[in-house]
Amino acid sequence: MTGGAGVGAGGALEGFRVVEVGSGLCAATAAMRLGDAGADVIKVEPLGGDGSRRWASADVLADGADAPAFLAANRNKRALAVDLDRPEGWAVLRRLVAGADVLIEELGPGEAERRELTAGRTDLVHCAITAFGDHGPWAQHPASELVLQAAAEQPLSLGRPGEPPVRIGAEIAAVNTAIFASQAVTAALLHRLRTGEGQRVAVSRLGTLLHLRGILWSAQSDPDEWGGFHLDSYTRPVDDGYRTADGRIYFALRRASSEDYDNLMITLGLVDHLADERFGNFGRDAAPMGRRANDSREVWEEGFARFTTDELVQLLLDAGGDAVPFLDHLELAQHPQIAALGLLVDVARSDGSVQRDVAPAWRLSETPASIRRGAPFVGEHTDAVLTEAGYRPEELAALRAGGVIR
């Protein structure tokens, strides 16, 4: 737990300073990922804090408290609050960026350049995050997670035709874009280490979602050819796992041998289906993702009804298949695999409050990721950060008295 420029982090990006100017979860998550890797991240917010501090239901969020979603996307940062509705605020931001290695912003296409945040900085890595891309007729349209998921046809892979659309519950536009932003920044920093040259890197949330569905584009290149479980995702019915006596499982039979498969079907009481044409290829045609998966579900569920989820997972593993319970977050948090990997960690904020969060997923043997501080409060580090940027105490007092910083 040290302050300052990532000192003691030991991560791959130790010593790099990142300034994040965004709103919501995307830029925040991108900057957090760089912070997890050791970078010194400064989050720039309006005087009232970013709106995502209040992204939760009043049923669970106390007045003035920060939302769990905000805390989960903003660890390993210091926070500075500045009013960008005022020219003096932009001057503060320009000075901050002047001392940074990386600027991550989602100010809108071209805005960072118009505000001269990057002027004269040939060594700056400037990451511009947009919703719909830098160019084109939609470039200035406002967006949201749902708007972007819809634009990328994601609801066509969920729910039932003719019924209300369904989104992916996870914030995939925000987080997947953040991963690509973090890649782009890290790649550009590598180039800078070698050549001294910075550059502008750009990612967009819709571009990300379309990239993620690339396998579907390649599969539809020839409209006369239709087949395979990827293209079938447009037409398959809802898939919510396989019911057991006490829950649901998901499974695969990729490696089952003939003998294992016979024994499995005997144990499940499905011996009549050994000769069932739907259950060809040692049952794999009938298993999830198989050619006959859709019309054999009820047979599997008939066999599974006499066993608990735990019993079935073991049976299927013993038969050389793969199987897992279908879990929600609270069930998952109790699963021994999570503890074995240390995937959930308690993160403390400066006031001592603690939230249980997902740990950085990568394990690097020499330059491990680390969690050095919980999410900052609004303006918690304004003075410290601006002092490092060369502001004198009387200048800070004047900015604060003028309502430019908090």
Next chain:
Amino acid sequence: MAGLLDGIRVFDLTLAVVGPWATKLLAQLGADVVKVGAPDGELLNFVPPYVGASQSSVFLDTNLNKRLVALDLHDEADHEAAWRLAERADVFVENMRPGAADRLGFSYEAVSARNPRIIYASACAYGRVGPMATQAGVDPLVQAFSGFASLNGPEGTAGEMNRYLVNIDITTGSMLVEAVLQALIARERTGRGQKIELEMLGASLALQGTRVAESLATGVAARPLGSASAVTAPHEAFRCADGVWLALGVEHEEQWRSLCAVIGPLGAELAGDGRFTTNPMRVANRAELAARLAELFRTEPYAAWEVVLRRAGVPCGRIHRFDELRHHAQAEANGWFCELDTPWGHLCVEGPPWQFSATPTEPIRLGGANGTHNAEVLTELGMGDHPAASFKADGGRPLRWTRRPEA
């Protein structure tokens, strides 16, 4: 202008999607990726649909920009050729089941002993320790286990799969690229390589990090809400008079004020309703708010609302399909699709996920069939007379996956 990863060599022992997507991105950043596949192919070679008679579109897409070499790692001479690749590589990537690379002789210890600067990146499904360490896993199983699926579906249900079965795969692959780039930075500074481990389970949790935090902080597992956001409101889809679903996305207070200002008398009423004053209150009273908005939006066709809302700066849109996106001006302006002619037929693939001003990414190009580059790569390794150099790619394989189940 040189590519970002010019001069970086990647020895690629990946299969399926997680690892290959990672090495594809590295190749598009300029690395020289040599992917080694078994001479009789892998499962992905047999996933339909096909381009022409013999090439899986999924395999071609997943292995763009690489050089593809077919080697039988159980054959001594082929194994030696693979070692030449490992010895000169900067980065090694594999995503076999835990222990499989070790059994093939390419453990971290073995590779780093002969190549100390190697960055050795491994991805698997559930990790290398813990009760599930020996299990293999694929995207849908990880979706079900990790809680990712528990968030999807109509309100009142207990979760369903994203039927596009590679979202977790590609997320894991792209996180692996992040880590490889971090390790290249570290190596640039210290001269040392290192070992990277990542599993799909951890990647899936990180992808849902804000939702997991919500569940754990409240003690109530997050549940499906149809098209609605769990943390912002109004942020869901409404049916318009013409049957088109309007995706409305109010995430910020000023967007709420703008919405109320442009939807007539109902807007004034909602703006003055104490139940909807702040985002947390709108989320808590989402059902009541959505019911009022649903009455309104069903009175006009989608296009009418789109004009009103967009002018006001309120995020909105509708579902677009591939066939309208593929040649859309927005996609063309930003390079989101790439049309490729191949020896087997036409292929449309995704564009790169990033753009760099100083170090442009590699033009997207076909890697090809498994084994396309055997002669080229083996000659480069000084093994031009190796039997594998005459491997014939695309040798008229059968279209069905015929591998026998393992004993």
